[in-house]
Amino acid sequence: MAVIVDLVSDDDVFELDEGNDGQVGVSSYPARRNADAPGPSRLVRQDADGMANGATPSASLVGMYVEMGFPKEMVLKAIKEIGKRDESAVLSLLLAYTEDDDSVGSCSTSRRIPQRVEDDDDDDEEEDDDFDFEDWDDDVDAGQRDPHSDGSGDEEFLQEMSQLDKQIKSLVDMGFPEDEANRALRRCGLDTPMHVLVDSIYASQHDPEVMDENRFSSCVGRKKARFTEDSKKRKRYGGGAHGSQPPWDGGHEESISLPKPMVGFGLPGDRPRSVGRWLPAHSMRAPFFYYENVALATKGAWAEISRSLYGIEPEFVDSKYFCAALRKRGYIHNLPTEGRSVLRPIPPKTIFEAFPQYETWWPSWDQRRQLNCLQTCMASAKLTERIHRALANSTDPPTQAVQKRVLEECRKWNLVWIGKNKVAALDYLEMEFLLGYPRDHTRGASKKKRDKCLGNSFQVDTVAFHLSVLKDRFPCGMNVLSLFSGIGGAEVALHKLGIRMKTVVSVEICEASRNILRTWWDQTQDGTLIEFRDVQSLTHEKIASLIRQLGGFDLVIGGSPCNNLAGSNRHHRVGLEGDQSVLFRDYVRILNSIKSIMANVG
DNA sequence: CGCAGTCGGATAAAATCA
């Protein structure tokens, strides 16, 4: 049964579903009474807006360099000179400031200036152009790109001015006393990232003898020295999670390299081995958390995400080791990594095992055995029809050129062979299957919505593998905070693991996704589902109230939207500078809120 | 340098709905 908590603003109210025994839920659970009051929600929204505006990207950028050990004035000067976009150039300039006699300056030439090649005609154009993709004109777009001018420097300085107030306010919002926030800021400096401040406060609360100024200043010093060295060598960490990798330090690097193979901290069936990742003490405090996002994000995004999440090393996993489709994702969590188990039955890992019917029509020259990442956009029927015609009119087997073009499209759009010379996009039932959801899990939403929701969702088996360590730790069930829940991948994974969910507080802005999760919940769960639409309505006070009601959260799980990070986004791939980064800040804010409240309570 | 790969978005046309 579900309890619906409506914190939506007046202009966008979703109503209680009368048919869904909402009354039983309401009467059975006192949760609704407190959470339902319309008064605070308005106040809450204003607070939330304030927070959102406070998290200026430039401030965090400045903070990053200050954290590396560069003086703030120097950082501001460098950013003003270079612009905030080109982080490597800023860094090079900073290094040049500090080490004038060094030859590091060569790095600064790495600033990339868009260039146009004069005549970019495709030189691989085949003479025997016997395929009739009449619409497949490969004209090169000769549109000139506008040089992005980024001269908004003064605003940044103004924003820096109120940094102190905002930092203090943020910390107070998280539940820390103002004097402690003040002390932490004095200890660590104005531009210290929030997680370091939180760390500092925790440390002073719990290990007062360890806590003094030189703890952080010495850290900064080391970081700077190491960073300088690495910048010269252009060396990167990573390179395989197996065996003897160096200790994790990516959180302070300019970028994090992806492991190859992308198997995370170990696959099912691997010999157990110690991961050796470093988890700072306060990150180990309850609750467990599990954050997800695309692995192939913009450069430096994962370093920043990791910095915000206690500097924990991301676990990069490609779900191709769990199902028949690729899905490269990074996960930052504080879960134990030993004693993991897999869901059964084990899903098929090749296309033919998953969909035997397609083998009949699969041409030998299409050597794909796994599908690419399932995305939110689907191939149009026009495209598959063009391919059909082209192949029908071609020789058998088709010429190399035709094969190449067809394969390109098949890979790009994840097409499968449904008949002679006939390809089609996957349908949502197949996507549900590949991603580990029950059949017709997304039923009720429109076809388009189903595609979109599924393209954004967890691969259940992968996530369940990581979450499996919780089963024995919570035999009586868990209270879960599910942020950006989507269609409930986390919930489905926990359910498949046989972990009871006493209460799930779910935040999801998309109504179709909420409906999907609620429907599934009503069919499969006996616990309480509390829904929020807007993550910003989950204020510190609201979280505290929920914790009082529930006795605390055991798991905070979710992935923040990737719109600004995803490689396939052609328009706004601006990394954590983008508007979606607000949601990531909310994730961090809420997690820190919970940790601080639960630390104070228990 | 070429290639493969990527939880996408804005727009207008078309279809559906009230």
Added chain:
DNA sequence: TGATTTTATCCGACTGCG
């Protein structure tokens, strides 16, 4: 018929790798 939703089509960039 006008409003709303769905569909089709058009958009390059960035990263890592060899």
